[in-house]
Amino acid sequence: MAVEEIIYNTSVIAGADLSAKQFYCVKLNSSGQMVLSGAGENALGILQDKPASGQVSSVCCLGKSMAIYGAEVTAGQNLTPDANGRLVPATGSDAVVAVAAESGSDGEIRSVYLVSRATSGAIQKSILSIPVKLSKIATGDLLTAFTPGFPGRIVKASLVVTDPVTTADKSASINLEINSTDVSGGVLALTSANCATLGAVVNATAITGNNVFDADDTISIEASGVTAFAEGEGVLLIVLG
Numbered sequence: 271m272a273v274e275e276i277i278y279n280t281s282v283i284a285g286a287d288l289s290a291k292q293f294y295c296v297k298l299n300s301s302g303q304m305v306l307s308g309a310g311e312n313a314l315g316i317l318q319d320k321p322a323s324g325q326v327s328s329v330c331c332l333g334k335s336m337a338i339y340g341a342e343v344t345a346g347q348n349l350t351p352d353a354n355g356r357l358v359p360a361t362g363s364d365a366v367v368a369v370a371a372e373s374g375s376d377g378e379i380r381s382v383y384l385v386s387r388a389t390s391g392a393i394q395k396s397i398l399s400i401p402v403k404l405s406k407i408a409t410g411d412l413l414t415a416f417t418p419g420f421p422g423r424i425v426k427a428s429l430v431v432t433d434p435v436t437t438a439d440k441s442a443s444i445n446l447e448i449n450s451t452d453v454s455g456g457v458l459a460l461t462s463a464n465c466a467t468l469g470a471v472v473n474a475t476a477i478t479g480n481n482v483f484d485a486d487d488t489i490s491i492e493a494s495g496v497t498a499f500a501e502g503e504g505v506l507l508i509v510l511g
Contacts, residue, residue: 277333282314284321292320293338293379294355295367296329304329306355310364313351315384330384334371337382341482345373349382357382358482361422362395362511395425395511400491404435404465404502407442407493415488418510424448424481424489425509427456427474435465435502442499444474446508447490454479458506465502472504 285303288296295307296317304327307313316335321327340356343349349368350360356376360366366385374380400413424446444458458474465472483489491506 278331279318279328280315280331281326282329284323284325284327287323288317288327289320289322291317291355293317293336295337295351295357296355307351307367308355309353310350310360310362312365313367316368316382332384334381334383335368336379337368338379339374339376340479341376342484343370343374343380345370352482353478359421359484361482395509398489398508398510400506400508401432402429402504402506404440404442404460404499404504407444407460407496407499409494409496411490411492412444412506413489413491415490417486417488418483419485421482421484422510423483424453424456424477425511426477427458427509428507429458429460429465429472429504430507431465431468431470431472431502431504433501433503434468434470435462435499437500438462439497440499441495441497442493443495444491444493444506447492448480448483448487450490451480453477453481456481460499462499465499465504 282304285305295313296304297307299305315329315331318328338356340352341358347370348360348366349357350364352358368382371381440462442460446453446456456474456477
């Protein structure tokens with residue numbers, strides 16, 4: 271059961287409507303007002319109540335607080351905010367703002383220990399590179415259940431063209447999954463036009479959530495909306511951090 275043992279609270283004016291954000295991570299904006307922390311960012315602490323914009327609110331800066339999780343969390347893990355101010359496992363250069371006192375799942379309110387702000391270690395990123403013959407892309411999996419073997423996040427995805435497409439009006443949409451759940455964003459729209467130049471880089475849409483994986487989770491890549499390419503090749507680059 272989630273409990274609190276607050277050592278230090280402070281009062282801050284809300285710089286946005288946070289009435290639905292009790293127990294989320296908050297930071298100070300350039301005006302010294304409180305807003306939600308973003309992905310991997312530092313945090314002032316955990317919001318304790320439900321302020322509208324302009325209202326004075328209470329933030330737990332040190333101690334044991336209740337907090338909302340944004341992913342599967344194991345007790346003892348270092349935690350960082352996700353893009354919505356919820357706590358998720360920290361990786362790479364993420365600011366560690368809390369340690370999980372309890373295991374829990376996405377959307378659950380659990381107890382955490384607020385800690386001195388730090389990173390979880392040296393920046394650790396890797397790139398998963400997969401050669402792709404565009405003419406072989408069909409609806410379904412391009413990569414099925416690859417296990418990286420370490421915890422992290424999918425940061426971005428791109429395709430580098432190594433053999434240009436010459437036949438017009440071909441296309442495919444590529445998306446990423448962790449286990450069987452789609453990553454939010456990270457959709458790569460391949461077309462004859464954007465794959466027509468040697469060395470062209472086609473970037474996926476921004477990744478906004480559902481991108482955290484544990485050591486035993488799997489990554490899959492799937493295609494949809496395929497109008498089959500006749501030729502062309504590229505290297506699919508997936509940045510893991």
